[in-house]
Structures are given as structure tokens and as C-alpha cells.
Amino acid sequence: MKNQRVNLILLLFVVFGGFFIFGLSENIKGPALPVMQSEFNLHESQLGVLLSLNSLGYLLACTFTSSLTNKIGIKWIGILAFASMALAGIFMFLSKAYITLSFSYFLLYLGNGILEIGLGIMAARIFTKNTGTMMNLAHFFYGLSSIGAPILGASMMGWNVMGGELGWRGMYLMILSLSILPVIPSLLGKFPEEHQHDGKTTSYRNLIRDPIAWMIVAILSFGVVSEISIGSWLVYYLENAYDWSLKKASGMLSSFFLFFTLSRLFVGPITDKIGYILSIMIFSAFSGLCSFAAIFSGEKGAILFAIAGIGIAPIYPTVMALLAKQYSKGVGTAITFTVTLLGISSIIGNLLVGFIIDLFNRVWGHSSGGNDVIGLQAGYVFIAALAILCSFCSMFLYKTLRNRNKVVGKEKGSELGF
Template sequence: MQSTKSNTKWNQYLLISIVFGGFLIFGFSENIKGPAIPLIQADFHASQTQIGLLLALNSFGYLLACSYTSWMSDKIGVKWTGTSAFLIMALSGVFIYLSAGFKTVSFSFFILYLGNGMLEIALGIMAARIFTRNTGTMLNISHFFYGLSSTVAPMFAASVMDWQVGAGALGWRGMYVLFLALSLLPIIPSLFSKFPAEEHEDGETASFKALMKDRVAWLIVAVLSLGVVSEMAIGGWLINFLVQAYNWDLKQASNMLSLFFLFFMLARLFLGPITDKIGIALSIMIFSGFSGICTLAAILIGEKGAILYAISGIGIAIVYPTIMALLAKRYPKKTGTAITFTVTLMGIASVIGNFLIGLIIDGARIIAGNFGAANSAVIGLKFGYGFIGLLALLCSVSCYFLYKTLEKNKKIIGE
């Protein structure tokens, strides 16, 4: 009996290490692109619209992976689904290194985001099965590790690209190989662990047919999509914005993105219990609105208000893990299906959102130039980044409707 308890406890530690380690790797893979994008743009002479298209293609790969990962998990198990995701991510680093042109590097990033999408769904399913108590708090702590790696990723990436290897610097290609090779590490505990089966508790059953008819499910999609597109756009566009709008150097801009993720990380560490206490819907409504206000205020103030770009991370940080907690609680039966439905539609929004930002930047620049504005490029960047702040505000507005719907149905989860 003692041996069985010991084995169960050891297995629990392994499972927690996979979830926490998975989010740690996920943060690196997502956010080393910030310092790399200006260099990729310069190497391939790409326009802002092309960079927007690159990021949209990333989101499309992510979206595609989300559409089949839950099915894959049912067929081969979440253990091997997660392992496959880690292997694909490591392999994509090799593809990025070997890329000879903008099309091939775009394809390589597409492969990376296939792995990222698979990993996100797999980690969501794992976490829903492992963390059955204090779900909001535990999921925010899990995503704290995403925030931790995201905080140091831009600084580490900018530093690693300058490492001298032979006659030249490691560059963005070598940096991607190095960081994505870390994806192989969580496979080790996965091979020695046993994952729990899905528990069938009382609660709403998640099927695509039922979710399509569920108003709450669509409101959750709206909240998550607006919040996450805003969050991910900051990781993709902030460094580019600071470098081109304020003439900051790459390391200075990378430090600001790292500061954003520091606030982001600390918010997930300390605000998780607050979401359980005041309620999931209400907490998202308050904090996402705060993020949007900070972003728009930073643009209006100008370079002196740049710190507000970082502070906005406090508000946007809790959207994703808190929504995942809501899904786990509202749809305890077939949680993987609910996560897949929500994250897949979020992926569609990400494709559209990233492409729109690039178009808005170029479009506003052209219009401002036609009116004779001397700083048309900066005007375009501000309009594009302002759209990111607007998304956070719309996330807050959507969450108000979610809150009222749950209140009407007497289903305020977490309150």
C-alpha cells in the first residue's frame, strides 16, 4: 500500500513537471521571435504586410493543429500527442536554420506553430485532468511558467544571436535551433509517467454540435480570441514598433518586451487566487480593460509613456489561463473537445488579427503619406499598435456580456 502511494505521488510529480516544463518551452518558442523578426525582415527585405502575413501563417499552422489534436489525443493518448508536439517543435528549428528564402522560412515557422498548437491543446487537456482542485489558481501558476520563459526569451534571444561561432555570429537561425532543441527535454519525464483518464463528473457535455448552439461557448470564444490576439500581437509587434517608431536599438526594445513579460508572469503568479475569489468573468472584464487602457495611453503619451506597454501585461496575462479554468469547470465531460472548439476559433481570429495589424500599419502609412505627413511610417505603426489595445478593450466588453449571461443563468463560475 505504501509503495502504491509512493508511486502515485512520484507520478504526480512527473505529470506536474511535464505541464510546467511544457509551458516553459512554449513561452520560449513563442517569444524568441520578437528580436528575430526585425532581422528576418532586413535579411529578406520584407514589407510590414509580409511580416503580418508571416505571423498570420504562424497562426494558421497553430489553428490547423488545434483542429486535430483532441482527436489525436483520443486515438493515441495525450502522452504521445504531447511527445509528438515536442518532436515537431525541435524539428522546426532545423528547418528554420536551413531556410534560404522568405517562403521557406515562412513554411518553417508554419511547422513550428503546428507543434505549438498541438502542445497547447495537449497541455490544456493534461492540466484539466491533473488540476481538479483550485483550477483557476493552478492554471494561472502553470501559465506562470509560460510567463517566466517569455520574460527572459527576448533578452536571451537577442544575446544568443550575438554569440560568436567560428567566423561569424550565431544569428537568428542558430538561435532558433538552440532554443527549440530544448523541446526534447520534457519528453524524458513523459516516457516514465502515466496520465490520468478523463473524469466524467456532473456538468455540461462538450460536443461540437452542443457547443455550436451554446451562447456561452461563443462568448467564451470571443473573450479568448480578443484577449489572446492582443497578447500574442504584443510579443510579435512590440519590438518592431519600438525600433521603428522610437529608433530604439534591438536590445533596448527586447528589454521592454521582457519587462512586459515580467509583469505578465507576476500577474499569473499572484492574481490566480483573485480570479477564484471574485469570479472568472468579472476578473477578466476588469483586467483586460486595464490592459487596453494602458496600451492606448502609451501611444497617446509617446515615447515617455513606453513603460505602459510593459504594464499592460498585468491585465492581459490572466485571460488565457482563466478561460481555460472556465472551460474545465463548465465542460467537465469531454473537456478536450471544448478546448479544441474554443482554441480553434481563437486560431482563426489570430490569423485575421495578425494580418490586419500588418495591413493597418501599411494602410495608415500610405494614407498619411498621401496627406503629406512627414512621419507617415510612425503614424502607421501607431495605428497598428492602437488596434492591439482596442482588441483588449473589446475583450473586456465581450466579457461583460459573458458575465451577464452567466449571471442570468445563475452559472457564475468561480464566484
């Protein structure tokens, strides 16, 4: 019993610590992007291409992580992910051109993709009770690190190290080096194997033919692309639309992640009580409406950008809980299928935001005296609309599952088990 408790602590450190570092690695790019744009003289569309190349690395990882897990085990998948992220930090530090920068981001998101699939499989095997609550709690650590990531990143770039400024390269090197820390409990812990179930195991062929699986993909794609677009573009929006300083804009992004994190800490039990899909429907609509209100109320309503984090936060972990219950006979396959398609959506989404901003600036910005705000507003309207679409898709899925008497998420009990 004591050994089991110690092992559980080690595994929780890997899962929670993994999400914590994941949040750091993804959200320090907010304050770094404007500096990179200035240094490499990039257009907004090139930033969109850069972020899409990141998603391509993420997508590639999603295609092989599940099968690789079956071959080498979930323990070594996690170790591989952490090592890839640390290596990306080294290449980031050495980047001197746009091409090498793109490769570094590609490698980082390759590691992130492996880590995300790996952590999803780990969590599904560990949290067999109160899945919605525990999935949201695990992702709470992602939000926790994301709160401080923009301010930490902006601050570290200005640190004086060895007579010079640390800059974005040194900042990435130092933060991504933290990825080595979870490797220690990974080596010491004993990871649970996939639970065995009677009946037909989930396969990619079955998922492709399953309309419910495609609806879940749509929900996750609209919700998460909206989420990551906020993390990528909010600082840029506030700096250029309202002439905010980097520090002030980064502070608003941190406020977004504060609401984001608190939501994941407290919303989990609600998802288990009222159902996963109904929860997604309500919270995604709230996020989209907050973003629309923030755009059209101007600078005085900027706080609504941050408050939108309350609604967008539960979507990803709650969908993971839904997958764990809906496809318990092969959850690794279901997660890989869903997150792989999410990766494709992320590539398209990042491209669209950048090109929408450019398009509106070129077509309508010049006719309004060279005002670039219209392009920024159009890009953010697209981000807000994605959250609303997530809510509509959830409504459709809820009706479909209710008609089939398959609505999941209303659980009882408080036991954690393997």
C-alpha cells in the same frame, strides 16, 4: 502514495516544463523579426502574412489534436508536439528563402498548437481543485520563459560560434532543441484519463448551438490576439517609432513579460475568489487602457506598454479554467472548439495589424511628410482596442451567466487531485 507523488512530480514537470518551452519558442521571434525582414527584404504586410501562416499551422493542429488524443493518448500527443518543435528548429536553421522560412514557422506553430491543446487537456485532468489558481500557475511558466526570451534571443544572435555569428537561425536551432527535454518525464509518467461524469457529454454540435460558448470564444480571441500582437510587434514599434536600439526595445518587451509573469503568479487566487469572468473583465480593461495611455503619451510613457502585461496575462489561463468548469463533461472538446476558433482569429488579427500599419502609412504618412509613426500608432491602437473589446464581451457574458445562475470560479479547498 509515494508512487503517486513521484508520478505527480513527473506530470507537473511535463506541464510546467511544456509551458516554459512554449514561452521560449513563441517569444524569441520579437528580436528576430527585424533581422529576418532585413535579410529577406520584407514589407510589414509580408511580416503579417508570415505570422498568419504560423497561425494557420496552429489552427490545423487544433482541428485534430482532441480526436488524436482519444486515439493515441495524451502522453503521445505531448511527445509528438515536442518532437515537431525540435524538428522545426532544424528547418529554421536551414531556411534560405522566404518560402522555406514560412514553412519552418508553419511547422513550429503546428507543434505549438498540438502542445497547447495537449497541455490544456493535461492541466484540466490534473488540476481538479482551485482550477483558476493552478491554471494561472501553469501559465506562469510560459511568462517566466517569456521574460528572458527576447533578451536571450537578441543576445544569442550575436554569439560567436565556430568563427562566425550564430544569427537568428542558430538561435532558433538551439532554443527549439530544448523541446526534447520534457519527452523524458512524458515517457516515465502515467497520465490521468478523462473524468467520467453523469449526463450529456459536450459535443461540437452542442457547442455550435451554445451562445455561451461563442461568447467565450470572443473573449479569448480578443484577449489573446492582443497579447500575441504585443509580443510580435512591440520591439518593432519601439525601434521604428522612437529609434530605440534592438537591445533597448527587447528589454522593454522583457519588462512586459516580467509584469505578465508576476501577474499570473499572484492573480490566480483572485480569479478563484471573485469569479473567472469578472476577473477577465477587470484585467483586460486595465491592459487596454494602459496601452492607449502608452500610445498617446509618447516615448515618456513607454513603460505603460510593459505594465499592460499585468492585465493581459490572466485572460488565457482563466478562460481555460472557465472551460474546465463550464464544460466538465468533455473539456477536451470544449478546449479544441475554443482554441481552433482562436487560431482563426489569430490569422485575421496578425494580418490586420500589418495591413493597418501599411494602410495608414500610405494614406496618411505621405501627407505628413513621410512620417511612418502614424501607421505604427494605428496598428497599436487596434491592439489596445482588442483588449477593451475583451472586457466588454466579458461583461455581457457575466450578465448572461448571472441571470442563469451559472457564474463559476468561486471555489473552496486546496486539494490537487486526479
